[in-house]
Amino acid sequence: xxxxxxxxxxxxxxxxxxxxxxxxxxxxxxxxxxxxxxxxxxxxxxxxxxxxxxxxxxxxxxxxxxxxxxxxxxxxxxxxxxxxxxxxxxxxxxxxxxxxxxxxxxxxxxxxxxxxxxxxxxxxxxxxxxxxxxxxxxxxxxxxxxxxxxxxxxxxxxxxxxxxxxxxxxxxxxxxxxxxxxxxxxxxxxxxxxxxxxxxxxxxxxxxxxxxxxxxxxxxxxxxxxxxxxxxxxxxxxxxxxxxxxxxxxxxxxxxxxxxxxxxxxxxxxxxxxxxxxxxxxxxxxxxxxxxxxxxxxxxxxxxxxxxxxxxxxxxxxxxxxxxxxxxxxxxxxxxxxxxxxxxxxxxxxxxxxxxxxxxxxxxxxxxxxxxxxxxxxxxxxxxxxxxxxxxxxxxxxxxxxxxxxxxxxxxxxxxxxxxxxxxxxxxxxxxxxxxxxxxxxxxxxxxxxxxxxxxxxxxxxxxxxxxxxxxxxxxxxxxxxx
Amino acid sequence: xxxxxxxxxxxxxxxxxxxxxxxxxxxxxxxxxxxxxxxxxxxxxxxxxxxxxxxxxxxxxxxxxxxxxxxxxxxxxxxxxxxxxxxxxxxxxxxxxxxxxxxxxxxxxxxxxxxxxxxxxxxxxxxxxxxxx
Numbered sequence: 116x117x118x119x120x121x122x123x124x125x126x127x128x129x130x131x132x133x134x135x136x137x138x139x140x141x142x143x144x145x146x147x148x149x150x151x152x153x154x155x156x157x158x159x160x161x162x163x164x165x166x167x168x169x170x171x172x173x174x175x176x177x178x179x180x181x182x183x184x185x186x187x188x189x190x191x192x193x194x195x196x197x198x199x200x201x202x203x204x205x206x207x208x209x210x211x212x213x214x215x216x217x218x219x220x221x222x223x224x225x226x227x228x229x230x231x232x233x234x235x236x237x238x239x240x241x242x243x244x245x246x247x248x249x250x251x252x253x254x255x256x257x258x259x260x261x262x263x264x265x266x267x268x269x270x271x272x273x274x275x276x277x278x279x280x281x282x283x284x285x286x287x288x289x290x291x292x293x294x295x296x297x298x299x300x301x302x303x304x305x306x307x308x309x310x311x312x313x314x315x316x317x318x319x320x321x322x323x324x325x326x327x328x329x330x331x332x333x334x335x336x337x338x339x340x341x342x343x344x345x346x347x348x349x350x351x352x353x354x355x356x357x358x359x360x361x362x363x364x365x366x367x368x369x370x371x372x373x374x375x376x377x378x379x380x381x382x383x384x385x386x387x388x389x390x391x392x393x394x395x396x397x398x399x400x401x402x403x404x405x406x407x408x409x410x411x412x413x414x415x416x417x418x419x420x421x422x423x424x425x426x427x428x429x430x431x432x433x434x435x436x437x438x439x440x441x442x443x444x445x446x447x448x449x450x451x452x453x454x455x456x457x458x459x460x461x462x463x464x465x466x467x468x469x470x471x472x473x474x475x476x477x478x479x480x481x482x483x484x485x486x487x488x489x490x491x492x493x494x495x496x497x498x499x500x501x502x503x504x505x506x507x508x509x510x511x512x513x514x515x516x517x518x519x520x521x522x523x524x525x526x527x528x529x530x531x532x533x534x535x536x537x538x539x540x541x542x543x544x545x546x547x548x549x550x551x552x553x554x555x556x557x558x559x560x561x562x563x564x565x566x567x568x569x570x571x572x573x574x575x576x577x578x579x580x581x582x583x584x585x586x587x588x589x590x591x592x593x594x595x596x597x598x
Numbered sequence: 599x600x601x602x603x604x605x606x607x608x609x610x611x612x613x614x615x616x617x618x619x620x621x622x623x624x625x626x627x628x629x630x631x632x633x634x635x636x637x638x639x640x641x642x643x644x645x646x647x648x649x650x651x652x653x654x655x656x657x658x659x660x661x662x663x664x665x666x667x668x669x670x671x672x673x674x675x676x677x678x679x680x681x682x683x684x685x686x687x688x689x690x691x692x693x694x695x696x697x698x699x700x701x702x703x704x705x706x707x708x709x710x711x712x713x714x715x716x717x718x719x720x721x722x723x724x725x726x727x728x729x730x731x
Contacts, residue, residue, distance in 0.1 A: 196653050212605040216658040383662040383708075391661060424663065425602060432606040435663050558658055 117205070118149035121295055121319055123158060124302045126165035127312030132158055132319060137292055142208035142438040143428040145476030149206075151295045154320040159287075159327035162316040166258040166285035167333045169313025174255045174283035176311075178232040181281050184308055185229045188277075191304040192222050199300055203269055204429040206294040208437040208478070209392045211429055221273035221301075223561035224579060228277035234584045235282060247596045253588040255283030256359075257335040260328045262349065264341045265440055266395045266500075268294035269301060274565060274578035275338040275587075280314060282587040284335075287316045289328060293440060295319055325349070330356050336586070338578060339363065340397070342498075343524070343570050350573035361574035361586055363397065363567050365498040366526030370400040370555055371515045371541070374409045376531035381553070382416045385504075388529070388555030390424055390482045393439050394502040397571070398527050398549065398556050402488065402495060403506045404515040410508040414486060417506070418464050421482035427471050438471075438478040439501055445478040448501030452483060455494040455505070460485040466502060490518045498524070512537060519545055525568030527557050548572060599669035604661060604712075607703050608652040610669050611719075614699065615645045617676065618692055624678030625685045633729055637689070640726065644719060651715050660708045667706050672699040686730060693727035696720075 120136060122129045132152035139149040173181075192199070196218055203214035228234075239250035259279045263271045272288045279286050290298035302317045318324060328334055329352045336359030339349045346364035353360035370385055372378075388400035405413050427434035439445050449467060456462055466481030480502060488495050488505035495505055509515045519528055529551030530541040538552045548566025551557035559565050564577035576586040601607045622638035674692045678685065700720035704713045 193653065210603065210605070212603050212656060212661055213658065215605070215652065215656045216661055219654065219656055220658070384660070387660075387662045391658065420663070423665075432609045433600065433602055435603055556658055 116147055116149055118296050118299070120150045121152060121299050123152070123154055123162065123319055124306065124315070124317040125158075125162045126316070127306070127310070129306075134158070134320065137321075139206060139294070139296060140441075141205050142440050143471075143474050143477040149296050151292050151319050153292070154318045154324045156323065156327035159318055159320075159324055159331065162287050162318045163258055163328070163331050163333050165313035166287055166316055169285045169311055170255075170257055173285055173311060173314050176283070178235055178281070178283070181283065182229045182231050184310055185225050185231075185277055185281055187308045188305060189222055189225045189229070191307055192218070192225065192301070195300075195304060199269060199297055201430065202297045202300055204437070206296040207265065207268060208440055209429050210434050210437050211432060213392050214429065217267050217270045220267075220558075220561065221270040224273040225277045227561040227580065228281040231278075231281035231584075234581065235588065237590070243594070247594060249592060249594045251590045251592050253282070253584070254591050256587065256589055257284060258287065258333055259284050259336045259338070259587060260287040260289065260334055261338045262289050262325050262328070262341070263291050263298065265291040265293040266392065266397070269297040271340045272298060274340075275583065276315065278579075278583035279587040280310070282584060284587050285314050285316075287318055287328065287334075289318050289320055289324055292319065292321045326352070329353055329358070332356070334358060336360060338586075340578075346573050359586060361576055361578060362572065363565065363578065364571050364573065365524055366397040366399070366571050367401050367496065367498050367522050367524045368399060368527040368529070368547075369402045369404050369515070369519045369522070370529045370531065371404045371512070371519075372406060372409050372413055373512065373530065373532040373534065373537055374407045375533040376409060377533060377553075378409070378413060378416060381531040382413070382420055384553070384555040385417065385531070386420045386424070389504040390421060390436050390502045391556065393436055393480075395439060395444070395500050398558055400529065400555050401499065401503075401505065402518075403504060404509050404518060405506060406509055406512060406515055410506075414463070414506055417504070418484055421464055421484055421504070424482050426469055426479055426481050428474055428477070436482065436502065439480060440478070442478055444501065445480060448480055448499060448503060451494055451497070451499045451501070451503060455485050455488070455492065455503075458492045458494070459487075460489075460492060460494060460505065461487045490521055496522065512540070516541075516544060519547070523570045526566075526571035527551065529553075529555050529557060548577075601667040601669050601703075602664055604656060604664070604707070604709070605652070607664060607667065607707070608648060610672075611699070611703070612645060612648050612652070614672070614696060615641050615648060618696070619645065621676040621678050621692070622689070625689075628682050630682060630685060634685075634689070637726055637729070640722070644722070647715065651712055655709050655711050657709060662708050664706045667703060672696075690727060690730050693723045693730065697723040697727065
């Protein structure tokens, strides 16, 4: 086993968990690369206690000094960039380019958090009444935690941790039990950064571990990214226990293509959106809504481009799409393909049964395209989280927007057009948190919040950027008069 | 050898520059000592630049497949043990091929910063070729 039995990082030390362990396998080879422990509630309590004990001293550390820890962390992440990217490929299956992109995004968040001396500034006003001044100061809150998903195992905790810690809070990460290795490697770097003990902590585990965090009285807030049912559970449990929560959930993202779209540019972008990371990202394009006469030429081009995607092991630089993360995920995706056929959609590109030479045990499914999908079909309503794209021909722009409106999710939507008028209408009217205009993957950079509406987000303040600073601080108002 | 991804193109470029550096280092003797020494140092610097680009410029919003770039077309035989005239000939071929590769690849890359880098490398290759007259 390349990475052995993973351990927790608590109070500045690596500690073994007494919980049972699960296998972590490489989805391309099927080989077991690590074992991840399922930490017990007692072990969670130890991490929370360590984080709580570290909080007062850490919050008193000047923001500029806290920012320097972030500088050191960034330096180490750059130094170990390629190794970390390769680890992501081995635990998740995505391509090495996609893994590099993920690492880049993680580092970008550290870079933005470095600006905490400015980002954490409050505001004030003189003479709110005669001789009386008022100020609002931003103060850290306490112990926060993150429950991370498998699809961006290195990046997602970095939507939160750098901001929380830079703001003076202490932190606990619970990585995905499916892909925990890269986050454990990143904590090795945080150990090298030499944060004061208890400032950053890692607890491996699964549902019991998460519930222990959610119900612990000393945890002030939780950030979550994952499926909608789990997001609802986490949001309601956190609220019931008096915690802040920001829960990024599922998605069913539509890509609307207008007749005036520049297809030479749109098609590669749509392909990348639908099949990048084998469709396992919350920003993946899942449905193409082809408006009017663009339908036939667009369909032909999408099938042609998708059928030429090279499926293989992500560590091979030539690979354009890797396997899905697990056998369970593969079976679920194949089930949705069957469901699409049962419900009458036309399978015009079939990714089932794809064979990758040298990797007979990999969880591969090739790019799959359904045509003549109808909005009421299961494959048009539920999140497949795999490389399956549906095409829905629509008569006009308003019909496309009606379909988007009818989908319970509101994570992302994109429009491909040459018209500023349609673009303006789209970004104004569509109820999704991330809008792309001629961009199929509307991924906000670190200085912007990662949006989400409807059943795609529960909470008010999002991850990344200024939202993160708000989430991880309290505004204290001080009103002053001197005699 | 189809170069169908951002990573594949960058890997090819890195291997080409690494091979160039090794060739110039090993072949830096006789009348070519100074010029090949300079070119070897230049190649090492280019390797660092390309590694930095691969690390910093990858962007999932525009991470799209690349078509029509074949690494086989840009292969050059190099033998640092060859006679001086032959080494000089191979160096010229190497610089001309690299120029062509960076120009062709720049036209295919979806990331503006990478396009600029490749165009800059191609211009450098032309200057390096001029030193080999």
